Amino acid sequence: MKKNVYSLVLSEDVVHEIDKMAYRQGTNRSNLVNQILAEYASLITPERRISHLLSEVRRHFEEAAGFQLPAATAGGMTLRTALQYKYNPTVRYSLELSRDNQSVGTLRVSLRTQNSRLIMAMVNFYGLWDTVETAFLGRQQSMVDGERYLRVLVLQSTGPQGLLLGSEALGELIADYIATFDAALKFYFSAPEPQSPAVRQQVERLYREYYERRNIAV
Numbered sequence: 001m002k003k004n005v006y007s008l009v010l011s012e013d014v015v016h017e018i019d020k021m022a023y024r025q026g027t028n029r030s031n032l033v034n035q036i037l038a039e040y041a042s043l044i045t046p047e048r049r050i051s052h053l054l055s056e057v058r059r060h061f062e063e064a065a066g067f068q069l070p071a072a073t074a075g076g077m078t079l080r081t082a083l084q085y086k087y088n089p090t091v092r093y094s095l096e097l098s099r100d101n102q103s104v105g106t107l108r109v110s111l112r113t114q115n116s117r118l119i120m121a122m123v124n125f126y127g128l129w130d131t132v133e134t135a136f137l138g139r140q141q142s143m144v145d146g147e148r149y150l151r152v153l154v155l156q157s158t159g160p161q162g163l164l165l166g167s168e169a170l171g172e173l174i175a176d177y178i179a180t181f182d183a184a185l186k187f188y189f190s191a192p193e194p195q196s197p198a199v200r201q202q203v204e205r206l207y208r209e210y211y212e213r214r215n216i217a218v
Contacts, residue, residue, distance in 0.1 A: 056171025180210040
């Protein structure tokens with residue numbers, strides 16, 4: 001949604017209250033005024049769309065066991081969960097949604113650790129996950145940096161239905177992707193032999209179930 005600069009004459013009391021509201025919501029005066037006017041005119045701004053998507057993703061994980069949900073930020077949110085490994089290290093999923101139509105957003109996975117064996121195991125899992133995704137969808141935009149993983153989320157579908165997803169359905173799809181990734185990661189670390197063909201087959205099964213629920217993926 002293109003933006004231009006306009007001059008408005010507002011009372012100081014109104015501006016004061018708007019600034020306080022903007023501060024509480026983690027945004028600025030211009031964005032908040034734009035949202036208020038858009039809502040009054042029944043328009044959906046990128047900010048409001050992102051807010052709807054994040055609410056749907058958050059609702060999914062509020063009902064799921066084993067996840068911590070710190071306060072969301074403007075345009076994104078973070079999830080934390082424990083990995084069943086020595087000292088139960090915390091896996092962090094950071095979701096940042098896009099304001100444009102180039103992508104849905106980005107998902108970053110990280111694990112704060114200095115344990116070289118754990119880092120290598122995470123790298124091996126990321127490689128497996130990329131291999132499985134490539135088999136289903138073709139090569140995706142992803143990057144591995146030590147124990148950190150970045151994946152660009154792009155709506156992909158075998159049919160036109162993917163273009164018609166509303167905020168609720170798209171939010172569910174994003175949440176389902178993160179939940180599938182997490183389930184595959186935890187299965188991988190629970191397996192006696194993570195590099196075995198049986199583990200790969202299970203990760204493939206989890207991914208296939210995720211994709212076939214809607215024949216749409218991110």
